[in-house]
Amino acid sequence: MSIDMSTRIVVAIDGPAGAGKSTIARRVAERLGFIYIDTGAMYRAVALWALRTNVDLADMHRLEQLAIAASIELPPRSATVLLNGEDVTAAIREPAISPAASKVSAVPGVRRALVEKQRQMAAENSVVMEGRDIGTVVFPDAKVKIFLDADAETRTERRLRDLRERGATLAPEAVAQEVEERDQRDRTRAESPLVQAPDAVYIDSTSLTIEQVEEFILKIVRDRTSNGKGLRL
Ligand code: DC
Numbered sequence: 001m002s003i004d005m006s007t008r009i010v011v012a013i014d015g016p017a018g019a020g021k022s023t024i025a026r027r028v029a030e031r032l033g034f035i036y037i038d039t040g041a042m043y044r045a046v047a048l049w050a051l052r053t054n055v056d057l058a059d060m061h062r063l064e065q066l067a068i069a070a071s072i073e074l075p076p077r078s079a080t081v082l083l084n085g086e087d088v089t090a091a092i093r094e095p096a097i098s099p100a101a102s103k104v105s106a107v108p109g110v111r112r113a114l115v116e117k118q119r120q121m122a123a124e125n126s127v128v129m130e131g132r133d134i135g136t137v138v139f140p141d142a143k144v145k146i147f148l149d150a151d152a153e154t155r156t157e158r159r160l161r162d163l164r165e166r167g168a169t170l171a172p173e174a175v176a177q178e179v180e181e182r183d184q185r186d187r188t189r190a191e192s193p194l195v196q197a198p199d200a201v202y203i204d205s206t207s208l209t210i211e212q213v214e215e216f217i218l219k220i221v222r223d224r225t226s227n228g229k230g231l232r233l
Contacts (some may be wrong), residue, residue, distance in 0.1 A: 009034070010125040010136035011221060015148035016183045016194060017098075018162075019040035019132040020213065026079075027214050032221065035076045037121055038102065039131035039138070042114050043200065044092035045072050045083040047100035057103045064109025072117060095168050095178075104181045105132075106189040135197035144221050145200035148213070154206045155179055164202050176199055205231030 013025045022038060024175045025027045029036035046067045049055075073082040087132045091097075094117065101126050104110055111133075122129060127140065135145035150158070163170055186194045196202060201220055204215050 008122070008124070009144070009221075009225060010122055010134075010139045010142040011128040011144040012133055012139055012197075012200075013128065013146045013148055013217075014044065014134050014136070014140040014194065014196070014200070015111075015130075015146075017179050017184070018159040019148040019150045020158065020210070021148050021175055023204075023210055024213050024217065025128045025130040027210070028217050028221075031203050031214070031218060032126070032128065034128050035121075037074055037127050037129040037135065038081075039114070039120065039129060040090060041074060041081045043101040043110070044073050044097050044116065045081060045107040046070055046110060046114070047097050047104045048088055048092050049083060050104060051096070051100055055069060057100060059230055060107045060109060062114065063107045066201070067104075067107075067110040067113035072112075074112075074210070078092060088219070093166055095163065098178060099182060102185050105116070106185065106191060107151060108191045111137075113189055132157040132194040133192040135200050137192045140197070144217075145197050146217055146220070147196040147200040147202045149204050150206045151204075152176075152180065190224060205228040 010029065011032070013021050022228065025038070026036050046063070050057060050063060050064050051068060051112050056100065057063070071084050074080070079089060081092055115138050115223060121127070122139070131138070135142055135147070155156060156172065156179050158172070159179055160172055160175045183194070203213060203216060
């Protein structure tokens with residue numbers, strides 16, 4: 001797809017766990033030649049560091065300090081996540097990290113620190129950024145905003161498949177419960193809860209293929225950027 005690259009573009013993709021955000025965001029970024037940024041990986045990295053250093057997940061001050069001090073790198077065009085120079089790509093996907101990341105992400109100081117890092121990452125590049133608050137808080141002026149959803153059963157199935165591919169064996173009921181609890185926490189927290197931005201396009205991916213969602217989002221990008229100007233964020 002040819003897009004005027006003289007102006008930086010942000011494609012914001014938000015939604016609950018298991019909606020397909022990572023798969024879709026990665027593919028859309030590749031098609032557009034944009035950098036893909038998985039902000040969930042950043043909250044996971046802070047959670048991992050907290051668990052490793054025995055920081056109490058209720059200690060908001062210490063968690064904020066960790067988030068400020070953390071060096072988190074997401075090298076472009078790779079799925080690697082580096083925390084303080086260490087490759088933590090696999091470690092942050094361990095089942096115990098998901099609820100911990102959700103808890104850590106409710107701390108306002110942690111969010112402030114990571115949002116700043118996220119804005120820096122997109123300062124000079126067009127990006128596809130996925131998370132929970134990208135279109136509402138991180139880039140409220142993003143040119144393209146997508147809220148990607150799927151029904152609870154589908155989201156649980158996708159999460160279960162993801163975990164199995166990584167070699168984790170968890171009972172379906174446990175995964176269903178994890179997804180439900182995490183979404184409930186992410187949607188009801190006081191600070192930057194998961195909500196659809198008023199100007200986001202809602203996509204229910206329950207009965208769509210990855211290719212269909214991808215094409216739909218690319219069409220929205222095309223429509224919203226076709227006048228070649230006014231792409232400033
Ligand atoms: O996308 P994920 O499942 O890897 O994210 C892990 C947790 O991080 C998720 O439960 C909520 C939190 N998160 C957030 O609060 N804001 C974001 N922009 C991204 C993730």
